[in-house]
Amino acid sequence: MPSATHEASPLRRLWRYTRRHRPTVIWATVLSVLNKIFDVAPEILIGAAVDVVVRADDSFISGLLGIESQWGQLLALAAINVVIWLLESLTEWGYQLTWRNLAQTVEHEARIDAYAHVQRLEMAYFEDASTGGLMSVLNDDVNQLERFLDVGANEIIRVVVNVVIVGLVFLLASPLLWVIAFLPIPVIVWGSFWYQRRLEPRYAKVRAQVGTLSGTLANNLGGIATIKAFTAEDRELARVSGESDAYRAANREAIRVSSAFVPLIRVAILVAFTATMLVGGRMALDGQMAVGLFSVLVFMTQRLLWPLTRLGETFDLYQRAMASTRRILDLLDTEPRVQPGRAHLPRPVAGAVRFEGVTFAYSDGGPVLTDLDLDVPAGQTHAVVGLTGSGKSTLVKLLLRFYEPRRGRITIDGVDVADLSFGELRGAIGFVSQDVFLFHGSVRENVAYGRPDATDEEVERAIRLAEAWDFVSALPEGWATVVGERGQKLSGGQRQRLSIARAIVRDPAVLVLDEATSAVDNETEAAIQRSLETVSRGRTTVVIAHRLSTVRHADRIHVLEKGRVAEAGTHEELVMAGGLYAALWRVQTGAGYELPAPTA
Numbered sequence: 001m002p003s004a005t006h007e008a009s010p011l012r013r014l015w016r017y018t019r020r021h022r023p024t025v026i027w028a029t030v031l032s033v034l035n036k037i038f039d040v041a042p043e044i045l046i047g048a049a050v051d052v053v054v055r056a057d058d059s060f061i062s063g064l065l066g067i068e069s070q071w072g073q074l075l076a077l078a079a080i081n082v083v084i085w086l087l088e089s090l091t092e093w094g095y096q097l098t099w100r101n102l103a104q105t106v107e108h109e110a111r112i113d114a115y116a117h118v119q120r121l122e123m124a125y126f127e128d129a130s131t132g133g134l135m136s137v138l139n140d141d142v143n144q145l146e147r148f149l150d151v152g153a154n155e156i157i158r159v160v161v162n163v164v165i166v167g168l169v170f171l172l173a174s175p176l177l178w179v180i181a182f183l184p185i186p187v188i189v190w191g192s193f194w195y196q197r198r199l200e201p202r203y204a205k206v207r208a209q210v211g212t213l214s215g216t217l218a219n220n221l222g223g224i225a226t227i228k229a230f231t232a233e234d235r236e237l238a239r240v241s242g243e244s245d246a247y248r249a250a251n252r253e254a255i256r257v258s259s260a261f262v263p264l265i266r267v268a269i270l271v272a273f274t275a276t277m278l279v280g281g282r283m284a285l286d287g288q289m290a291v292g293l294f295s296v297l298v299f300m301t302q303r304l305l306w307p308l309t310r311l312g313e314t315f316d317l318y319q320r321a322m323a324s325t326r327r328i329l330d331l332l333d334t335e336p337r338v339q340p341g342r343a344h345l346p347r348p349v350a351g352a353v354r355f356e357g358v359t360f361a362y363s364d365g366g367p368v369l370t371d372l373d374l375d376v377p378a379g380q381t382h383a384v385v386g387l388t389g390s391g392k393s394t395l396v397k398l399l400l401r402f403y404e405p406r407r408g409r410i411t412i413d414g415v416d417v418a419d420l421s422f423g424e425l426r427g428a429i430g431f432v433s434q435d436v437f438l439f440h441g442s443v444r445e446n447v448a449y450g451r452p453d454a455t456d457e458e459v460e461r462a463i464r465l466a467e468a469w470d471f472v473s474a475l476p477e478g479w480a481t482v483v484g485e486r487g488q489k490l491s492g493g494q495r496q497r498l499s500i501a502r503a504i505v506r507d508p509a510v511l512v513l514d515e516a517t518s519a520v521d522n523e524t525e526a527a528i529q530r531s532l533e534t535v536s537r538g539r540t541t542v543v544i545a546h547r548l549s550t551v552r553h554a555d556r557i558h559v560l561e562k563g564r565v566a567e568a569g570t571h572e573e574l575v576m577a578g579g580l581y582a583a584l585w586r587v588q589t590g591a592g593y594e595l596p597a598p599t600a
Contacts, residue, residue: 009347031095038088082347103149104323122338132215139323143530184268202254341419350378351509351540358408381541383551386560430503434515441481468497
C-alpha cells in the first residue's frame with residue numbers, strides 16, 4: 001500500500017521539502033505581489049488623466065491634491081507614473097532575481113539530495129531500477145521542477161493578485177460591472193482544474209515514458225560494441241525509434257488536451273469584455289458613470305481577463321513539474337533496507353572473517369546460500385571455488401553488506417558487520433572485482449580513488465606491486481593519462497592491474513578478489529598472481545576463483561555446492577579426497593574427468 005507521504009499532493013510535499021527556503025519564497029512572493037500592484041496602477045492613472053481632461057478643476061486629482069490647473073494635474077500624474085514605473089521595474093528585477101536563484105538552488109539541492117540518496121540504497125534496489133529511469137529523475141525531472149519555480153510559481157501568484165486588485169476596483173466603481181466582468185472567472189477556474197485533472201495522468205505517462213527512453217539510450221550506448229559486433233544497428237535504431245515515438249505519442253495526447261484550453265478561455269473573455277464595454281458605455285452616456293472611470297474599467301477588464309489565457313500554459317508547466325516532483329520525492333522517500341551501524345573495529349584491525357549459519361536468497365529466487373559456515377583466520381589466504389551458481393560471488397556481496405543475509409551473521413574480528421558503519425566496514429576491505437570499473441579520469445586518480453589523500457610515493461608503490469608500472473610509465477602522459485570512460489583506452493589486463501593497485505593503495509586489512517584473473521590471458525594472469533602473492537602476505541585474503549590453478553597455494557580452499565561448503569582443505573588434501581574439487585581440477589588440467597552428480 002502507498003504510504004501517507006506518497007498519497008499527499010506533490011505541491012504539499014514540495015513545500016515540506018523546501019521548508020528551509022520558506023523565507024526566500026515569502027520574500028519572492030512579496031516582490032511578485034508588489035510588482036503586480038505597480039503593474040495595474042498605470043490603468044488607473046489613464047482613467048485619472050481622462051478625468052482631468054474632461055472635468056478640469058472638478059477632477060478626482062484636483063480634489064485629492066488640491067491642484068486647480070489641468071496642466072499641473074497632468075504633471076502630477078506624470079510624476080506619479082514615473083515613480084510607479086520605476087518601482088515596477090525595480091520589483092520585477094527583484095522577483096526575477098529571487099525566483100530564478102531559488103529555482104536554481106532547489107534544482108541543485110534536489111539533484112544532489114536524490115543522487116546522495118540513490119548511493120545509500122542497497123544493491124537490490126538497482127536490480128529493479130533502470131539506469132535510464134534514474135537518470136531521467138536526476139536530470140530531466142529535476143529540470144522540470146526548476147522550470148516551474150523559475151516561471152510558473154510567479155505567474156500563478158501574479159494572476160491571483162491581479163484578480164483580487166482588479167476585482168476591488170470594479171467592486172468599488174460599479175457592483176453591476178463587477179458581476180459582469182467576473183462572471184467568466186468561475187468558468188475559467190473550473191475549466192482550469194478540470195484540465196488539471198485531465199492532464200495529470202497524461203503527464204505522469206510522459207514522465208514514465210521519458211524514463212524508458214533514457215534507459216534504452218543509456219543501455220545501447222553502454223553496449224555499442226556488442227551492437228556493432230552483431231550488426232544490429234538498424235534493429236536498435238528501430239527500437240529507439242519505437243520508444244521515442246511512444247514518448248512523442250504520450251506528449252501528443254497531453255498537448256491535445258492542453259492546447260484546447262486557451263481558445264476556450266478567449267471565448268469567455270470575449271463575452272465579459274463585450275458586456276463590460278456595452279453596459280459601462282451605456283452608464284457613461286447616461287451620466288451614471290464618469291468617463292474617466294469608464295476608461296479605467298474598460299482597460300481593467302482586459303487586465304483582469306487576458307492574463308487568465310496564460311493559465312493553460314501555466315497549468316501545463318505545473319502538471320509537468322508536479323509529475324516530476326512526485327517522482328523525485330518518491331525516490332527520496334524510498335527507505336534503504338540496509339542501514340549502517342555505528343560500531344568500530346578493534347584497533348589494529350586483524351581482519352579475521354567469519355560466516356556463521358548464513359542463509360541468503362535474492363528477491364526473485366530460491367536460496368543461494370543455506371546455513372553456510374566459513375572461517376578465515378587473520379592473515380591467511382582462503383579461496384572459495386565451485387560451479388557457476390554455487391554462491392561464490394554472493395559471499396563477497398554479503399561481506400561488503402551490499403545485501404543482508406536472511407539468517408546468520410558475518411563478523412570481522414568478532415564484530416557483526418551489521419553493527420559497523422559502512423565506512424568502518426568497507427574501509428577495512430580492499431575489493432577487486434572481475435568486472436573492473438574505471439572512471440573517466442587519469443590513471444593516478446583511479447588508483448587513488450579509495451584514498452584521495454594518498455601521496456605520489458604510495459600510489460607509485462601500489463602500481464609497482466600490481467606489476468602495472470611498466471605499462472603505466474609507457475603511456476603518453478604516464479599516470480596523468482586519461483583512461484577514458486570505464487577505462488576503454490586500456491586493455492582488460494591493464495584495467496585489472498589498476499584495480500588491484502586501487503585496492504592496494506588503501507592498505508586494507510582484508511583483501512577480496514572476485515574472479516580477478518578470469519578475463520585475462522595466461523601471461524597477464526601470471527603477472528597478477530605474482531603481485532597478489534606479494535600483497536597478500538600477512539593480510540587476510542579471500543579469493544573467489546574459477547581457475548583453480550590461481551588458488552592452489554591458498555592456506556585453505558572452500559568448495560561450494562548448492563550454497564553450502566561441500567568440502568574444505570588445502571589443494572593437495574582436496575585432490576587426494578577425490579570429491580568435487582578433484583573433479584574440477586582434473587577437468588581444468590585436461591584429464592577429462594567427469595564431474596560427480598551434485599549431492600542433495
